[in-house]
Amino acid sequence: MKKLRFYLAVWCAKLSIIALKLTGHKGTNFPGRVVLKICPDFLRLAKGPGKILGVTGTNGKTTVCNLLISMLKADGKKILDNNAGSNTITGLCTAFIRDMRLSGKFRSDAAVLEIDERSSRVVFPMMAPDFLLINNLTRDSIMRNGHPEYISRILTMSMPEKTHLILNGDDLIASGVAPVNKRTYFGIDSLEGDVKECINLVNDLQICPKCHSLLEYTNRRYHHIGKAFCPECGFHSPECAYSGRNVDYKDMTIEIAHNGESRRYRLLNDSVFNIYNVVAVVAYMGELGYSPERIEELLEKVEIVGSRFGVEELDGYKIIRQMSKDRNALGSSRAFDYVSGLPGDKELILMMNNLSDAEVWSENVCWLYDCDFEFLNRDNIRNIIVTGPRARDYYLRLKMAGIDDSRISFVHDELDSPRALRLYEGESIYVLYGTDSIELAEKVADGVKRKIAERSRG
Amino acid sequence: MKIEVLYPEICNLYGDLANIRYLKECVPEAEIVNTPLQKKPLFLDEKVDLVYMGTTTEQGQMLALDQLRFYREEIFRKIDEGVNFLITGNAMELFGKSIEEDGEEVCRGLGVFPGIARRSSVNRFNSLFLGTFTPDEADSGAKAGEGAEAGTIRIAGFKSQFGFTFGEESDTQLDSLALFRPQRGPGMNRYAAGEGIRINNFFATYVIGPLLILNPPFTKWFIREKLGTPVESLAYEKAAMDSYTERIAEYEDPKTGLYYWGGTTEKWQE
Numbered sequence: 001m002k003k004l005r006f007y008l009a010v011w012c013a014k015l016s017i018i019a020l021k022l023t024g025h026k027g028t029n030f031p032g033r034v035v036l037k038i039c040p041d042f043l044r045l046a047k048g049p050g051k052i053l054g055v056t057g058t059n060g061k062t063t064v065c066n067l068l069i070s071m072l073k074a075d076g077k078k079i080l081d082n083n084a085g086s087n088t089i090t091g092l093c094t095a096f097i098r099d100m101r102l103s104g105k106f107r108s109d110a111a112v113l114e115i116d117e118r119s120s121r122v123v124f125p126m127m128a129p130d131f132l133l134i135n136n137l138t139r140d141s142i143m144r145n146g147h148p149e150y151i152s153r154i155l156t157m158s159m160p161e162k163t164h165l166i167l168n169g170d171d172l173i174a175s176g177v178a179p180v181n182k183r184t185y186f187g188i189d190s191l192e193g194d195v196k197e198c199i200n201l202v203n204d205l206q207i208c209p210k211c212h213s214l215l216e217y218t219n220r221r222y223h224h225i226g227k228a229f230c231p232e233c234g235f236h237s238p239e240c241a242y243s244g245r246n247v248d249y250k251d252m253t254i255e256i257a258h259n260g261e262s263r264r265y266r267l268l269n270d271s272v273f274n275i276y277n278v279v280a281v282v283a284y285m286g287e288l289g290y291s292p293e294r295i296e297e298l299l300e301k302v303e304i305v306g307s308r309f310g311v312e313e314l315d316g317y318k319i320i321r322q323m324s325k326d327r328n329a330l331g332s333s334r335a336f337d338y339v340s341g342l343p344g345d346k347e348l349i350l351m352m353n354n355l356s357d358a359e360v361w362s363e364n365v366c367w368l369y370d371c372d373f374e375f376l377n378r379d380n381i382r383n384i385i386v387t388g389p390r391a392r393d394y395y396l397r398l399k400m401a402g403i404d405d406s407r408i409s410f411v412h413d414e415l416d417s418p419r420a421l422r423l424y425e426g427e428s429i430y431v432l433y434g435t436d437s438i439e440l441a442e443k444v445a446d447g448v449k450r451k452i453a454e455r456s457r458g
Numbered sequence: 459m460k461i462e463v464l465y466p467e468i469c470n471l472y473g474d475l476a477n478i479r480y481l482k483e484c485v486p487e488a489e490i491v492n493t494p495l496q497k498k499p500l501f502l503d504e505k506v507d508l509v510y511m512g513t514t515t516e517q518g519q520m521l522a523l524d525q526l527r528f529y530r531e532e533i534f535r536k537i538d539e540g541v542n543f544l545i546t547g548n549a550m551e552l553f554g555k556s557i558e559e560d561g562e563e564v565c566r567g568l569g570v571f572p573g574i575a576r577r578s579s580v581n582r583f584n585s586l587f588l589g590t591f592t593p594d595e596a597d598s599g600a601k602a603g604e605g606a607e608a609g610t611i612r613i614a615g616f617k618s619q620f621g622f623t624f625g626e627e628s629d630t631q632l633d634s635l636a637l638f639r640p641q642r643g644p645g646m647n648r649y650a651a652g653e654g655i656r657i658n659n660f661f662a663t664y665v666i667g668p669l670l671i672l673n674p675p676f677t678k679w680f681i682r683e684k685l686g687t688p689v690e691s692l693a694y695e696k697a698a699m700d701s702y703t704e705r706i707a708e709y710e711d712p713k714t715g716l717y718y719w720g721g722t723t724e725k726w727q728e
Contacts, residue, residue, distance in 0.1 A: 121580070142472050142618045143584040143718055149515040154580075201475075206467035212495060212521060214467065329473075361715035362586055362708050364616045369473025369668055392701040396671070399694040400480070 002045065009039035010104050013097040028085040032093035043089070043126035046096050049080055049106030053284070054129035054163075056115045056155070057174060058138045058148070059331050060277050061087065065114045067268075067281040070302035071295070072112065080108035087116040089123050117151050118144060121158045128160030133284055135276065137173040138223060138330040139202055142366055148173045148204050166283055168276065169240040170225050172205050172215075186283035187227075187240035191247060191272065194219040194226065202329055202370045210235045221272050222337070223330055242283035247275060256282050256292075263292040266299050271338045312445070315456045318428040319448050321441050326352040326434030327363070329370035335432060336375040345380050345427040349444060351414050352434040353388035365393045373401040382424055385409045387417040414440055418447035423455050459488040459685060462500045464511040465522050466492045472618060474512030474546050477670040481508075483693035484681060495525055501541060502532050507685050509536075513547025513666060516559075516577075516620070523552050523565055530568050537570060537660045542684050545662035546669055548619055550655065551575035553662060555626050571655045571662075572631045573646065577621025584718035585617045587643040587665050588709040589653055591676055593683065611675045613638050614705045615665035622647035623664075637663050642709060643716045659684060672705065674698040 013031040020030060035042045055065045062083075069081050080099040085091035092113055099106050115123055117137070134155070137148040145151055152173050159165075159178035167175045169185030196216070198206075200223045208215050208230035220226035229236035246255040253264040256279060267278055278299070285295045310321040322339070325331035332352060339346070357363040376384060376398065384407060386394035391410055398408050409420035414437075421429065429448050433441035463469075463478055482488050491506075493499050501509045514522060526533065537543065551557050554573035556566050567575070590610040622644070625631035629650040636645070636652020645653040646664070654663030663669065670677040674692050681689050692698060708714055 143582065146582055146618075146620070147471055147515050149517060202470075207495070207521075214494065214496075357718075361718055362705070364584065364586075364618060364718075366473040366616060366618070366666055366668070369476035369671070392697070392704050396694060396697040396701050399697050400476075400483070400671075 002039075002041075005039040006042065006045045007104060009035045009042055010097065010100055011102065012038055013093075014100075014102060017098065029088075029090040029094055031097045032085070032090035032095075035093045035097055036090065041126060042093055043096070043123065046100070046104070046127075048096070048111055048127060049099065049108045051110040051131070051288075052127065052129045053110060053112045053288075054115045054132040055113070055135070056117045056120065056132060057135035057168075058117065058140050058145075058151075059325075059328075059334070060135040060273055060280070061114045063274065063277045064133060064135055064280050064284070065112055067277065067299075067302055068284055069112045071281065071285060071298040072110065074298050074301045075290075075294075077110060078108040080106065080111040080113075082113050087114040088119045092123060092127070117155060121154050124158040124160050124163075129163050131164050131166060131284065131287060132159075133166040133280055134168065134174040134177055135280055136168050136171045136225065137177075138171075138225075139204060139328070139367075139370060140330075141327045143327070143364055152177050164287065166280070166287055168225075168280065169238045170221065170227060170276075172209065172224065172228055172237060175238055176209060184242070184283060184287055185238045185240040186242040186244075186279050187237070188221070188244035188275065188279060189227075190219050190245060191221060191275070192249075194221065196220060198223065200333060200372050201374075202333070208233060208235050222334065225276075242279060242286060244275065244279040254278060258283075258286055258292065261292060263296055265296055268303070271334070273334055310445075312449070314449055314452050316426050317423065317452050319431070319445055319452075320428055321431045321433065321445050323435065323438075324352050324432040326354045326436075327357075327367050329367045329372075332367075332432075333372040333375065336372055339430055339432075340375045340378045340381055342428070343380070345382050345424045346430060347383040347385070347421055347424070347427060348376070348381060348430045348432060349385045349387060349414075349417050349421075349448075350394055350432055351388045351417065351437060351441065351444065352432055353390045353437070354434055355389075355436050355440070358389040363390055365390055368393060368397045371397075373397050373403075377401050377403050381407070382427070383407055383409055383420070383422050385411055385417045385420045387411045387414045414444055415447060417444060418451045421448065421451055423452065459485055459507045459687060460491060460500075460505070461488050461508045461510060462491045462493055462506045464493050464499060464509060465495055465514070465518075465525070466512075467494055468518035468521060469512045469514040469549055471513040471515065472547060472666050473668050474666060475668075477512065477544070477546065477668040478510055480668065480671045480677070480693065481681070484677070484689060485685070485687050495521060499526075499529065501536060502529055506541065508542045508544060510543075511545050511549040511552075514549060519548065519552060519557065520565060522549070523567065526552060526568060533568060534570065537658055540659050543660040543662070544669075544680075545660075547664060547666050548575075550662035550664060551621075551623060553655070553660075554623055559621075570660065571635055571657065572626040573623040573655070574626055575621055575623045577619070579620075581620070583617065583619055583621070585643045586709055586714070586716045587613070587615045587617055587638075587640065587653065588706070589613045589638040589640040589643070589645075589665075591638050591679075593679055611673070611679060612706050613665065613669075613673055613676060614702065614709050615667035615669055615672050617644065617664050618666065619664060622650075625650075637661055638665070671698065672702065674702055 082095035169187040205224035213232035324335035553570040637654030
């Protein structure tokens with residue numbers, strides 16, 4: 001009976017894909033919803049193609065998955081992924097269905113799956129990843145994810161015994177997940193700009209997980225990410241099997257040591273987040289049995305692509321669209337820190353409002369007070385345009401960050417926001433947008449280009 | 459003025475500590491004392507003008523209770539003496555009778571008020587909150603300034619929590635101690651007529667925001683009447699009032715949904 005339901009689910013979902021195509025609908029998760037309606041334990045019965053390689057955590061999941069997929073494909077592997085859909089159970093089912101033949105067999109050799117950390121509770125009892133990388137666990141959406149300790153607890157409670165964990169050893173919340181599971185740590189020994197004290201508003205691990213005394217850090221990157229120890233009981237960050245060090249920002253490479261051997265690998269971006277992403281993917285490939293030489297070769301072949309970052313130049317101005325996750329204090333803090341640290345004058349359009357929240361209720365803005373808007377209080381940020389449904393909240397928050405009125409512009413409608421640009425010669429204009437504002441951000445960037453063109457015409 | 463923040467190393471979720479950063483900006487002469495878990499709270503031995511404690515994790519609740527339990531009787535005495543407390547988010551649950559998770563008692567609280575916090579280990583409950591605060595009878599509503607109507611002050615904020623508090627015997631026990639009266643959105647639980655607890659100058663509420671930043675009329679009243687500082691205006695008062703006025707209008711609008719289910723497929727189980 002179970003088998004019959006399984007095949008019925010596969011066929012109906014396959015039909016739904018054809019129907020979606022014929023009617024011109026996107027419906028990226030619809031086939032998954034069909035499958036689960038007919039066969040709720042579809043994932044358990046489907047088993048998956050060969051190895052199941054999972055990636056979860058708060059930030060960097062998509063980038064690590066993209067890198068991993070590109071490298072494995074460059075190595076000639078057929079990979080199933082959920083890039084096109086969501087990272088919850090319906091998205092995973094949709095990805096499986098798309099890869100399956102009518103017989104229920106998979107076309108691919110392995111699956112690389114981005115798994116929403118909160119969904120692990122419903123996914124893992126049905127599908128045990130062979131490997132699971134946890135990049136970090138930090139504050140995310142207050143409404144959905146609460147706090148990282150809660151997410152760590154969910155992951156620990158639902159972790160399958162067989163899953164080999166690849167963990168960020170510089171994140172004591174992530175590295176403490178499912179302590180009985182087989183594990184490999186990766187991390188970065190030291191980075192330019194490391195500090196001892198936390199300079200961020202949010203620091204989610206201030207006390208020792210063992211004795212609850214205050215922790216100290218030798219090398220802190222940001223928030224609670226770095227090398228920590230407890231002066232009272234001796235607890236400390238784990239030793240990392242893959243250790244990054246000696247970043248060369250000119251050559252854009254990082255040295256990663258493993259098993260007594262060091263090799264330099266290409267970096268794709270100089271932000272700390274992305275340096276960690278490269279160390280993570282090198283560790284992942286290493287644990288899959290790839291040699292350092294081969295990992296280096298494969299990494300040379302990949303690029304970070306996608307809708308989260310875009311740069312254009314027009315009449316001496318740079319227009320940069322950068323996703324800065326709404327309702328995610330840490331993600332936005334990292335974006336602010338990175339953008340403000342770049343040389344040159346800039347103007348910012350802050351439009352990280354959550355538009356779907358704005359449609360049905362009113363966005364919970366607590367996260368603004370966990371987010372380091374103080375990074376934007378730098379002389380080279382000459383004008384910050386706050387816009388969208390929560391513009392007044394952003395305005396107040398910027399005032400609390402000590403930013404003078406003369407450097408804040410208030411425009412209620414996002415599409416009108418380019419009008420408030422002052423266009424200082426040779427500057428960069430950043431459009432910082434939220435997770436559901438990709439199209440709107442493109443329209444705003446078009447508005448920026450029109451404003452520049454008007455200026456150029458005189 | 460001395461403000462003591464209890465256990466900021468663990469009671470620091472959801473932007474709550476910005477309540478204190480804002481108070482410091484409104485009253486620059488205020489001295490902020492952060493008391494970590496290992497230390498005896500200052501207010502037990504010294505005059506402190508405000509004791510503040512914000513939202514924490516579930517483990518943080520246990521750790522804080524492990525400390526506060528030592529001083530239970532002294533805390534009761536300080537509340538009776540009229541020491542000002544402002545307790546936000548789930549820190550309020552520590553002062554009730556007990557905390558339950560998935561139907562099992564996980565710990566006894568301090569018992570300042572007869573409430574039982576019942577939470578889920580999985581589901582989150584999110585909502586907006588719109589309500590009123592009525593100042594002491596001795597105060598005139600006018601002291602609250604702009605935003606006050608007929609002797610009451612409108613309160614807006616958020617709730618983002620794993621559970622609710624119920625009266626030990628009935629919710630009317632809690633209603634009589636309510637800090638705020640809900641107009642839209644839930645009180646202590648979905649059926650309660652009150653939100654938060656007020657016993658003398660012990661103010662506790664599930665409402666986060668941060669409460670003091672989102673509610674400038676309440677904050678002005680609180681600083682003037684409870685902290686005894688005759689501030690003329692708050693920090694960034696115009697910007698805060700503009701945001702407050704817009705938010706109140708938004709929450710009053712019947713088209714604005716009050717409950718948030720978007721982030722989860724599970725429905726809250728009462």
